[in-house]
Amino acid sequence: MKAAVIYKKGEMPKYAEFADPIVQNENEVLISVKAAAITNLDKGIVSGQHYSSEKENQNGTVIGSDGVGFLENGIRVYARGISGTIAEKAVVEKQRMVLLPDGISDATAAAMPNAVAGSAMALRFRAKIQAGETVLINGATGFTGQMAIQISKHYGAKRIIATGRNEKTLQSLLELGADEIISLKQDDDTFVSQLKAIHQNTPIDVILDYLWGHSAELILSVLKGKGNFTNKTRYVSIGSMSGDTIQLSAQILRSVDLQLSGSGLGSWTKEEVKLLFSEILPEMFLLAAQNKLKVNIETVNLPNIEEMWNKEVPDGKRLVVVI
Numbered sequence: 001m002k003a004a005v006i007y008k009k010g011e012m013p014k015y016a017e018f019a020d021p022i023v024q025n026e027n028e029v030l031i032s033v034k035a036a037a038i039t040n041l042d043k044g045i046v047s048g049q050h051y052s053s054e055k056e057n058q059n060g061t062v063i064g065s066d067g068v069g070f071l072e073n074g075i076r077v078y079a080r081g082i083s084g085t086i087a088e089k090a091v092v093e094k095q096r097m098v099l100l101p102d103g104i105s106d107a108t109a110a111a112m113p114n115a116v117a118g119s120a121m122a123l124r125f126r127a128k129i130q131a132g133e134t135v136l137i138n139g140a141t142g143f144t145g146q147m148a149i150q151i152s153k154h155y156g157a158k159r160i161i162a163t164g165r166n167e168k169t170l171q172s173l174l175e176l177g178a179d180e181i182i183s184l185k186q187d188d189d190t191f192v193s194q195l196k197a198i199h200q201n202t203p204i205d206v207i208l209d210y211l212w213g214h215s216a217e218l219i220l221s222v223l224k225g226k227g228n229f230t231n232k233t234r235y236v237s238i239g240s241m242s243g244d245t246i247q248l249s250a251q252i253l254r255s256v257d258l259q260l261s262g263s264g265l266g267s268w269t270k271e272e273v274k275l276l277f278s279e280i281l282p283e284m285f286l287l288a289a290q291n292k293l294k295v296n297i298e299t300v301n302l303p304n305i306e307e308m309w310n311k312e313v314p315d316g317k318r319l320v321v322v323i
Contacts, residue, residue, distance in 0.1 A: 003087030004305045005060040006046055013063050015303050021083035021091040028082055028091050035110035036067035036085040038319045062087045068110040076100045078109050086321050098281045103289035111297045111318040116284045118238055119148035122263035123155055125272050127206040127234040131156030134202045139210035141169040143318040146176055148208050150293050153177040159202050169315050184215055195222045203231035213243030225255035232257040
């Protein structure tokens, strides 16, 4: 079969011939892949920088963590891969497979799951979002951030504040459901002043952070109390595009009712992952099929994987490999 293969971490994936994957037990099944997204997770694993990266295989490794394809009986599914999914065939887990509704394209369905997991899981299981709450999304101009805005609104958020650096994309977030936008290109004092005014007017209940780094330090400084009763804020770290570490004052932790947690591979329970596949993803696929979720994608054909791997996809789109 044809596949995207890496032979050494940090190298570009190659379009190459590779042996067909083999089903090993009754919990696995083979699919013919039609589309697979290129996510930050995939890039991190390929580079060896993500904490879930595996050891190198000198014989090569097919890349891709999930995809959309057909079972032998012709049923179309999204599934989590056991073997790499940016290939003509992949072995997937039966228990991590979702039947797809009519009305959603292969590419759209392939683009969604990583972003849904990166937003809905944090909202439901870490933040435990309630209808009527105010949500701040730090780094909302990316693909997952855009999905987070829409899913927050779907889960009942009354007010959504979005931050980002891309001015053009930041403005477009108002059309997706954001109520207020804050540019990260401003100087620190202006950013803090603007966010403080919002927090004083409508206290922030939930923060989804895709950036971490310096912007997280600024946001946490806004939450710092002055010895009075404070609003409980659930701060969930999901990504670290702006840096992996921060300086955190102990005074912030002592002066505010703050819940600080993370959402990602390894932090979810088995029951939460089960619900992702049995409830959350089916619901989101159906919303997209009904045009109630906007999903911005750009497609590339598998033979062009090498030249497209590091392409900067504009306006928070997700790059999807069509096979």
